[in-house]
Amino acid sequence: MNQPVSGFSKKTKQEKIDWLAENYLQNNPDAVQILKKYWNEDAQLQQLHDDFIENTISNYYLPFGIAPNFLINGTLFALPMVTEESSVVAAASNAAKFWLERGGFKAEVISTEKNGQIHFNFYGSVKDMEAFFEAVKPKLRASIQSIEKNMKARGGGLLELSLLDKSHILEGYYYIHATFETLDAMGANFINSCLEQMAHTFEEEAKHFEPFQQKETYPEVVMSILSNYVPECLARAEVSCKVEELTTKHYEGKHFAEKFVRAIDIAKTESRRAVTHNKGIMNGVDAIVLATGNDFRAVEAGVHAYAARNSYYGSLTHAKIEDDVFTFWIELPLAVGTVGGLTSLHPLTKLAFEILQKPNAKELMKIMAVAGLAQNFAAVRSLVTTGIQKGHMKMHLMNILNQLQATKEEKKEALNYFKENAVSHSAVVSFLENFRM
Numbered sequence: 001m002n003q004p005v006s007g008f009s010k011k012t013k014q015e016k017i018d019w020l021a022e023n024y025l026q027n028n029p030d031a032v033q034i035l036k037k038y039w040n041e042d043a044q045l046q047q048l049h050d051d052f053i054e055n056t057i058s059n060y061y062l063p064f065g066i067a068p069n070f071l072i073n074g075t076l077f078a079l080p081m082v083t084e085e086s087s088v089v090a091a092a093s094n095a096a097k098f099w100l101e102r103g104g105f106k107a108e109v110i111s112t113e114k115n116g117q118i119h120f121n122f123y124g125s126v127k128d129m130e131a132f133f134e135a136v137k138p139k140l141r142a143s144i145q146s147i148e149k150n151m152k153a154r155g156g157g158l159l160e161l162s163l164l165d166k167s168h169i170l171e172g173y174y175y176i177h178a179t180f181e182t183l184d185a186m187g188a189n190f191i192n193s194c195l196e197q198m199a200h201t202f203e204e205e206a207k208h209f210e211p212f213q214q215k216e217t218y219p220e221v222v223m224s225i226l227s228n229y230v231p232e233c234l235a236r237a238e239v240s241c242k243v244e245e246l247t248t249k250h251y252e253g254k255h256f257a258e259k260f261v262r263a264i265d266i267a268k269t270e271s272r273r274a275v276t277h278n279k280g281i282m283n284g285v286d287a288i289v290l291a292t293g294n295d296f297r298a299v300e301a302g303v304h305a306y307a308a309r310n311s312y313y314g315s316l317t318h319a320k321i322e323d324d325v326f327t328f329w330i331e332l333p334l335a336v337g338t339v340g341g342l343t344s345l346h347p348l349t350k351l352a353f354e355i356l357q358k359p360n361a362k363e364l365m366k367i368m369a370v371a372g373l374a375q376n377f378a379a380v381r382s383l384v385t386t387g388i389q390k391g392h393m394k395m396h397l398m399n400i401l402n403q404l405q406a407t408k409e410e411k412k413e414a415l416n417y418f419k420e421n422a423v424s425h426s427a428v429v430s431f432l433e434n435f436r437m
Contacts, residue, residue: 071104
């Protein structure tokens with residue numbers, strides 16, 4: 001029976017692996033060899049990776065790919081994408097090429113505010129709390145002067161403070177809503193530092209507020225934390241063209257546009273469809289978020305909350321036909337950064353920024369919104385024409401062949417065979433069995 005371990009973080013990497021092998025890997029030498037196989041031969045680079053998180057024992061690689069031909073606001077981009085899903089980069093590339101011939105993508109940043117809250121309990125008079133908040137606001141601002149000095153010098157910092165009474169929802173619950181501009185930084189550490197300092201000042205000043213003293217009722221801070229819901233930090237991306245320009249050898253433009261708009265309307269109406277619809281959008285967004293060393297969990301949480309902002313979960317994209325012009329667009333909340341965190345530490349992240357022509361945070365927001373729109377266009381186009389599986393399974397073919405340990409010759413023959421035949425796991429198994437007879 002496995003036993004708890006103490007002092008695990010203080011063990012060397014080899015000691016951690018030895019413990020893991022003994023307790024969970026049945027001392028399997030192949031398992032240990034796999035862990036060591038993914039160590040970087042460059043000891044300095046490996047140490048850098050080891051320091052990113054605690055208890056590192058190896059590296060987990062994901063493919064780093066490129067989707068070229070993205071024309072965004074008149075500038076041509078190649079997008080670095082990190083993902084394990086086989087069809088993502090191909091779909092993005094196909095959408096980029098399609099729109100390259102039709103004017104490309106237009107993108108803009110609508111707003112860049114981020115926010116956080118000081119959550120607290122207060123069971124006294126609402127009027128007393130409102131009076132105290134107005135009195136203490138200047139002191140809250142003053143208390144973070146040293147923290148926001150560098151940010152303010154660059155044009156950012158704390159923007160506004162407001163008091164929200166939520167006691168009608170949860171007894172005694174209030175919070176201070178703080179908005180920030182963090183420029184090219186994602187800003188999580190900055191915002192949290194500001195909030196915690198203001199929370200301390202808030203509680204200390206409350207001890208000396210006479211109405212609280214008279215009634216012996218004081219506010220108590222529960223927690224101070226930024227929010228990953230950033231509906232005031234929005235990027236918009238769009239494509240448009242004449243309906244007849246959508247005509248290809250596979251479909252007629254007007255009919256395609258009508259089916260496409262209908263598919264978007266369905267995703268706006270039906271949450272079961274919208275979840276998968278939006279997941280496809282995030283295939284593109286997350287791939288750029290990962291490549292640039294940003295926090296994909298924060299982005300995902302904020303985006304899906306935004307999709308449900310109208311009290312139901314719906315599509316993040318929109319489409320319309322007006323005066324024979326097809327327009328397809330997206331608005332996404334994206335709190336991302338180009339400085340801080342892994343953006344200046346991970347060598348591949350730094351390379352990704354080079355490939356993207358060293359964007360600032362606003363430019364990166366536009367690029368990510370475009371990636372999401374392109375991914376969604378590719379997916380919906382497949383759904384309303386050939387179906388999603390034909391293209392997806394073609395891209396998945398190599399994964400199946402690798403799972404079945406196909407040789408180089410077998411892969412070559414399989415790729416030729418499945419150019420004209422439907423791909424499925426059973427079909428690939430059958431092909432290999434016949435080929436090997």
